[in-house]
Amino acid sequence: MQEVYLELTEQGFIAGKQAGAKGAKPGKAAAGQAGKKTPAPASRPHTYYSATGNPIIVGRNNRQNDRMTWKQARPRDLWLHVKGIPGSHVIIPLPEEQEFPDDRTLLDGASLAVYFSQARGSSHVPVDYTHVRQIKKPGGARPGMVVYEQNWSLYITPAEEDLRRLLASEAGSE
Numbered sequence: 276m277q278e279v280y281l282e283l284t285e286q287g288f289i290a291g292k293q294a295g296a297k298g299a300k301p302g303k304a305a306a307g308q309a310g311k312k313t314p315a316p317a318s319r320p321h322t323y324y325s326a327t328g329n330p331i332i333v334g335r336n337n338r339q340n341d342r343m344t345w346k347q348a349r350p351r352d353l354w355l356h357v358k359g360i361p362g363s364h365v366i367i368p369l370p371e372e373q374e375f376p377d378d379r380t381l382l383d384g385a386s387l388a389v390y391f392s393q394a395r396g397s398s399h400v401p402v403d404y405t406h407v408r409q410i411k412k413p414g415g416a417r418p419g420m421v422v423y424e425q426n427w428s429l430y431i432t433p434a435e436e437d438l439r440r441l442l443a444s445e446a447g448s449e
Contacts, residue, residue: 320347320366323387324444325380331441332366333387337419340364341412344421350408353381355388356421358401358428362392364419366407383441386433390442398432 320334320343332347334340340363344354348366353376355365365388367376375381385402394400405426412421 322446323383323441324446325376325383326437326440327377327379329376329380330368330446331380331384331387332368333391334364334419335391337417340419344407344410345412348407350406352407353384353404354407354410354423355384355402355404357388357392357394358403360392360394360400362388362394364421365391381429382431383437385429385431386437387441389431389433390438399430400432402429402431403427404429 318335318339320332320339323331323333325331332343334343343366344364348354349368351369351371351374353367353369355367356362365384367380367384369376376384381404385404388402389395389397389400392400403423403426405423409425410421410423
């Protein structure tokens with residue numbers, strides 16, 4: 276949660292606490308603190324397991340989305356996101372010999388993409404998927420923002436029982 280607050284503060288969406296001491300001018304750091312930022316500990320994305328036992332990794336905020344897409348995912352891994360609607364990046368790690376996951380894992384990943392988006396509860400939701408190597412980050416783009424040209428799309432209405440099973444399969448998260 277602190278990661279989301281920090282991101283919103285940095286982007287100017289909300290006013291944050293000033294780093295200065297009492298009496299310091301707004302926007303000025305206290306003596307000895309100039310230029311020093313204490314990095315917040317990085318939170319980890321959440322990992323769920325498909326019906327066939329394959330891991331599915333879900334970012335829960337823009338910083339996690341960026342970190343998992345650009346630093347943790349491999350170019351051959353599959354990336355999913357609800358089309359045109361804010362939501363989580365979903366990564367399905369793939370072994371070298373596999374180009375796509377089994378159908379059940381793909382559908383489970385798409386269901387999680389819908390669940391962790393503003394389309395939650397909607398039906399017939401388009402979910403785009405592509406390999407991580409096809410994703411680009413525009414220069415100067417906000418965290419979590421990506422573009423892609425080559426993709427496939429699924430139209431999905433997540434089943435309640437599938438979502439319950441997936442959410443119950445969550446592995447160690449913070």
